[in-house]
Structure formats: C-alpha cells, structure tokens
Amino acid sequence: xxxxxxxxxxxxxxxxxxxxxxxxxxxxxxxxxxxxxxxxxxxxxxxxxxxxxxxxxxxxxxxxxxxxxxxxxxxxxxxxxxxxxxxxxxxxxxxxxxxxxxxxxxxxxxxxxxxxxxxxxxxxxxxxxxxxxxxxxxxxxx
Numbered sequence: 130x131x132x133x134x135x136x137x138x139x140x141x142x143x144x145x146x147x148x149x150x151x152x153x154x155x156x157x158x159x160x161x162x163x164x165x166x167x168x169x170x171x172x173x174x175x176x177x178x179x180x181x182x183x184x185x186x187x188x189x190x191x192x193x194x195x196x197x198x199x200x201x202x203x204x205x206x207x208x209x210x211x212x213x214x215x216x217x218x219x220x221x222x223x224x225x226x227x228x229x230x231x232x233x234x235x236x237x238x239x240x241x242x243x244x245x246x247x248x249x250x251x252x253x254x255x256x257x258x259x260x261x262x263x264x265x266x267x268x269x270x271x
Contacts, residue, residue: 133192136160141204144175144182160190167196174200183207202245205261208238219266230262232271 138156147153147168157164167188175184185201210216212234219227232255239246239254248254259269 132195134189135192136190138188138190140186140188141183142171142186143180144178144184145172145180147171147175157188157196161194162188162190162196163194167198171198171200202242205238205242205258206265208241209258209262209265209267212238213267218264222264222266225266226268227266229268229270230259232269235259235262235269235271 138160140152140156142153149164149168153168154164157167171186175182178184183203185204186198187201188196188198190196206218209230210218213228213230215228219225235255235258236251239248239251239258242258243251243254246254246257248257262269
C-alpha cells in the first residue's frame with residue numbers, strides 16, 4: 130500500500146549548503162520531518178554541482194514522518210546571470226537595459242532548461258527564457 134502524503138514543501142536550496150537554519154529547518158520541522166536527514170541527503174545529492182547554485186526542491190512529506198525530495202534545474206534567471214557574468218538584473222526593467230543576451234546564449238540556456246519547461250520545442254523554450262531575460266532588463270538579440 131502507498132504511503133499517505135500529508136503535504137508538499139517547495140524550497141530553493143543552495144547546492145551543497147543545506148543547513149537546519151531557516152528556511153529549511155522551520156519548513157521541515159513543522160511537518161515533523163528529520164531536518165538533519167534531509168540536509169545530509171540533499172548535500173550528498175548535490176555534491177557534483179557548483180556550490181551555492183540555487184536548486185528548486187519539492188519535498189513530499191508522508192504521514193509516517195518520512196519524506197522524498199525531487200530536485201529541479203536552477204532557475205532561468207540564474208543561467209542568464211551566469212551567461213552574462215552579472216550579479217543582478219536591472220533596477221527598473223523595461224526602462225533600462227543592463228546587458229544583451231545573444232541568440233546563441235539563449236539557445237544554450239533553453240536547451241539546458243528544456244526538461245523543466247512546459248515547451249515542446251527548443252524555439253518555444255527560447256521564447257520563455259527570452260521573456261525571463263526581458264523581465265530582468267536584458268535585451269535579447271536575434
């Protein structure tokens with residue numbers, strides 16, 4: 130028989146840096162889950178990734194106080210900032226342009242994110258990533 134699910138917890142956790150401090154500790158603690166067990170499992174699963182890369186994680190909590198977690202790819206904004214060597218986007222997106230993203234960079238990011246996007250083609254994924262870039266004050270060329 131399948132375990133009874135009591136809830137889902139969505140967190141964005143830095144790769145290799147899960148600690149029992151907020152936001153992880155309180156989110157897992159209120160469901161009665163073992164915080165250190167999650168931290169050890171998550172850090173072990175992300176040891177091959179670049180340290181402090183934000184990893185969106187979906188934790189499924191079960192009635193017997195056990196859990197499973199699913200890791201997604203980092204957000205598109207992380208890949209965009211990484212491709213352009215930026216720390217943040219524009220202060221006033223839509224009013225100022227802080228960088229230019231080439232079509233080649235856009236395609237590379239779209240191909241990386243393809244499995245997490247709800248797109249059937251790379252071109253559709255590129256359109257989604259381009260929208261994220263525009264909302265950060267980045268002009269997309271091509």
